[in-house]
Amino acid sequence: MAQKQYSVRLFIDADLINDSGVVLDRAQAHYVSTVMRKQVGETLVLFNGRDGEWLGHLQEIKKNHALVHITELLRPQVEEADIQLFFAPVKKIQTSLIIQKATELGVKEIIPVQTIRTNADRMKAEKLQLQAIEAAEQSERLTVPIIQEIQKLDQVLKNLEDDRALVFCHERYDGKDAVSVLGSVKGITKWAVLVGPEGGFTDEERKRIMSCDQAHTLSLGPRILRAETAVIAALTLLQALQGDWRSAIN
Amino acid sequence: MAQKQYSVRLFIDADLINDSGVVLDRAQAHYVSTVMRKQVGETLVLFNGRDGEWLGHLQEIKKNHALVHITELLRPQVEEADIQLFFAPVKKIQTSLIIQKATELGVKEIIPVQTIRTNADRMKAEKLQLQAIEAAEQSERLTVPIIQEIQKLDQVLKNLEDDRALVFCHERYDGKDAVSVLGSVKGITKWAVLVGPEGGFTDEERKRIMSCDQAHTLSLGPRILRAETAVIAALTLLQALQGDWRSAIN
Numbered sequence: 001m002a003q004k005q006y007s008v009r010l011f012i013d014a015d016l017i018n019d020s021g022v023v024l025d026r027a028q029a030h031y032v033s034t035v036m037r038k039q040v041g042e043t044l045v046l047f048n049g050r051d052g053e054w055l056g057h058l059q060e061i062k063k064n065h066a067l068v069h070i071t072e073l074l075r076p077q078v079e080e081a082d083i084q085l086f087f088a089p090v091k092k093i094q095t096s097l098i099i100q101k102a103t104e105l106g107v108k109e110i111i112p113v114q115t116i117r118t119n120a121d122r123m124k125a126e127k128l129q130l131q132a133i134e135a136a137e138q139s140e141r142l143t144v145p146i147i148q149e150i151q152k153l154d155q156v157l158k159n160l161e162d163d164r165a166l167v168f169c170h171e172r173y174d175g176k177d178a179v180s181v182l183g184s185v186k187g188i189t190k191w192a193v194l195v196g197p198e199g200g201f202t203d204e205e206r207k208r209i210m211s212c213d214q215a216h217t218l219s220l221g222p223r224i225l226r227a228e229t230a231v232i233a234a235l236t237l238l239q240a241l242q243g244d245w246r247s248a249i250n
Numbered sequence: 251m252a253q254k255q256y257s258v259r260l261f262i263d264a265d266l267i268n269d270s271g272v273v274l275d276r277a278q279a280h281y282v283s284t285v286m287r288k289q290v291g292e293t294l295v296l297f298n299g300r301d302g303e304w305l306g307h308l309q310e311i312k313k314n315h316a317l318v319h320i321t322e323l324l325r326p327q328v329e330e331a332d333i334q335l336f337f338a339p340v341k342k343i344q345t346s347l348i349i350q351k352a353t354e355l356g357v358k359e360i361i362p363v364q365t366i367r368t369n370a371d372r373m374k375a376e377k378l379q380l381q382a383i384e385a386a387e388q389s390e391r392l393t394v395p396i397i398q399e400i401q402k403l404d405q406v407l408k409n410l411e412d413d414r415a416l417v418f419c420h421e422r423y424d425g426k427d428a429v430s431v432l433g434s435v436k437g438i439t440k441w442a443v444l445v446g447p448e449g450g451f452t453d454e455e456r457k458r459i460m461s462c463d464q465a466h467t468l469s470l471g472p473r474i475l476r477a478e479t480a481v482i483a484a485l486t487l488l489q490a491l492q493g494d495w496r497s498a499i500n
Contacts, residue, residue: 101479101482104474106471138476139474140473141473178490178495179490179495219495220486221356221489221493221495223354223356223389223390224389225354225389226388229482232482233486236470236482236486237486237490240428240487243471244471244472245427245472
């Protein structure tokens with residue numbers, strides 16, 4: 001894994017094919033030339049979530065676009081863990097942190113959830129999608145998670161596939177600890193992690209979640225964690241015990 | 251653990267003894283009366299890191315102080331995990347996040363570390379200590395972690411006790427995964443977690459760390475994590491596998 005680090009790494013929509021050219025849009029051209037001060041002939045890294053990660057050389061830099069010549073496959077696309085994150089947005093800055101961290105931690109899809117104590121007036125999925133792209137570029141992910149529009153808790157639970165395990169992080173839960181719960185699940189490849197709003201779920205919401213057949217309820221320790229800390233902690237444990245953090249020795 | 255939640259929870263220096271009185275300072279009196287709009291006779295929660303957590307009643311509120319009558323022990327003081335965090339500060343906002351999250355995750359002592367790629371011009375331990383107090387108040391911790399002044403990496407490694415395990419989070423490490431490494435350590439009660447700056451340690455620094463007898467080197471997965479994400483992930487795994495997150499079922 002001691003790969004070389006390139007200073008510019010961008011997500012683009014276009015297909016990435018060896019010895020072909022791709023066009024960077026105005027914003028990306030500005031970032032590459034003005035912010036990062038790259039010049040024609042210099043290298044950058046591109047990925048599109050489908051074709052792996054490629055090295056490219058800048059061929060032309062204009063104000064409204066730039067051209068990149070694709071020259072070398074750095075990493076092939078690989079299968080990623082199928083993890084959904086359901087979280088209840090409260091404050092804008094926390095939502096941004098959650099999107100960023102969930103991206104770093106390899107989540108495939110993020111669904112903001114409307115609960116009784118959610119405050120989601122300012123939730124804009126489109127803006128959050130841009131934050132996810134930036135986090136993916138910087139974390140060297142090969143994909144970008146999909147950010148969905150906000151959904152009601154009932155709807156999220158109703159839409160949950162039968163073969164997807166729901167990891168429910170329960171504040172003040174005195175049942176089994178996280179390692180016991182996650183370590184004992186076998187044969188599951190599809191996961192969802194549900195973290196509530198600050199102030200928690202209502203008793204009724206909690207009962208509804210825990211009555212799901214797919215729910216695995218766990219405790220994240222004796223202290224009260226902020227929502228973004230709980231998201232990171234739960235995703236860390238899931239990746240470490242069941243996801244792609246295990247593969248280092250295999 | 252289904253304890254009642256009180257809206258105001260404050261850390262103070264004074265001894266907490268049943269049926270005695272304690273004085274809140276000007277800043278705390280302002281917070282209690284003006285921000286939280288508490289009135290004489292109402293309750294709040296106090297802790298000092300030594301005497302457990304106590305319920306108190308507001309007896310008097312003035313501009314420069316407030317008096318609280320201590321009436322009931324809510325939780326006795328308990329032994330906490332002995333975990334030190336060594337981190338290399340880079341940006342101010344990240345340092346604040348790291349202090350807050352490490353506090354939520356139960357760290358006992360935080361030592362900022364000067365490395366080749368550290369940028370610690372604006373590191374003020376005193377200000378960080380206030381952030382740790384606020385995070386302890388909100389996370390319902392019974393103690394506040396101690397924030398030390400910044401130390402050089404060499405000094406930190408030299409001062410490490412023989413019986414303290416050093417958990418080294420190594421970017422791009424292709425050795426053993428985190429669960430295998432942490433799960434296999436036996437008989438250790440004193441821990442330290444070392445997370446590098448963004449940009450990483452230099453090769454020489456890395457060699458020096460890994461040559462410590464107490465070092466346990468682990469990978470935090472295939473993506474590049476920001477420093478604050480790595481801190482949260484490492485502390486989560488340590489608490490879940492060796493620390494106080496295991497106690498829920500015992």
